[in-house]
Amino acid sequence: MTTIESKVTVDAPAASVYQFLADLNNHRQLMPENITDWKSTKDEARFNIQNMAKLVLEITNRSPNSEILIAAIENPPFPLQLKWELQEAGTQTHASFTIAAELNMMMKMLAGGQLQKLADYETERLKALVKV
Incomplete structure (x- = not known):
């Protein structure tokens, strides 16, 4: 299991950060530009990662x-779980975002760096979007 983590301190109470993260509709704002065809509800999000x-x-x-x-469902390219703590x-709130993925060595070499960039991007966007 490959574990990728990014941490950030958000200038808002935990209840405000939790309220934002608990609704997957809000997660579109955390995603980079290469995410397309976003469709979401409070509990589920569907999207494409451009060319991937x-x-x-x-x-x-x-x-x-x-x-x-x-959790990633419906035949993801590899088992994947995301966790916000x-x-x-x-x-303030200390937020930790962890991506746990079952990657073989080749996939780790190909996707590991991109997953770390994604984790860092999402935590920085969270910090910018959720404020007192």
């Missing part, structure tokens, strides 16, 4: 103000 793959994500668990688990620190 089609993904369907579903929230599998919500723990209010602390954790959100998202939140920890309140006064008026």
